[in-house]
Amino acid sequence: MVQTLAAAGELQRDLQRELTYDGLRAAEAKGNKGGRRPVVTAAKAAAVRAAYLGGQSIAGLARDHHVSRGAIRTAVADLLPEHVAADAPVLAPELPITLDMPGKVADFLRATELDDAEQAALDHGQAVRRGTGYTLRVTAAPALHRQLLNRCQSLDGAGAIPAQRKARREYENRVSTLGDPRPEHHS
Template sequence: MRTAYLEGRSIAALARDHDVSRGAIRTAAAGLLPEYTAVDPGAPAPELAVALDMPGKVADFLSTANLEPSERATPDQGVTVRRGQGYTLRVTAVPAIHRRLLDLCQPLDGTRAPR
């Protein structure tokens, strides 16, 4: 099946020939499909963005903090979610930005940031 795929047979034709779904053929040929082939196999995977809810008190504190442009964009693009009398700010960013913002909020906790 893999040889036939490499010779130019379509996924649909192979699925009909073998009486299986197209998904089964894609799974079998996954390493051969260009969209699943890594450009550099040794390259680290990119960090995916994560959505977190930030308490309003933290968001207010960060609005006055001295943030870098990439850090400033995170709360600025957040979505406000009302919670009773307060609110939370749903922010989406890579984990490194979330960690940096968390470190900046240490004065709210009364502790120092870890080094």
């Protein structure tokens, strides 16, 4: 039985090979060439770039150099209008993040002078009861959470009661999970 299966597999491979060669011969008869498309060589790249900057079209350059328009676009990619430099950091917009702010921190922030965005974030926060206290579920951009954390910096000082210091540290731990806001620079 194994020999029968092996013979059937060999027959299938032979048939597939013949069909492939028939297809290649038919394509060659129609004038199509197989293989990888030609690319713009390093020697031609400078001339192609100069001609493109001189105003010659991509299609015209492709005809002159016997390559595809895609090959020309690849050679002049950094000169195209829609090109964004790879070195320029592209910052993604910060999406709002929901964090639980301890009630002692929220009470302190409500008693301080806040800007409009900070005040709106606190006003839209949802109070969640926790035993005798509460947490305020605040949805805001990570930068705004960092601003609010900086506003309650004085809770870490000697004048604050231990429960406030603990609450501020807890909020700081939650904000620190958001990551570093500065883009990384690799040297």
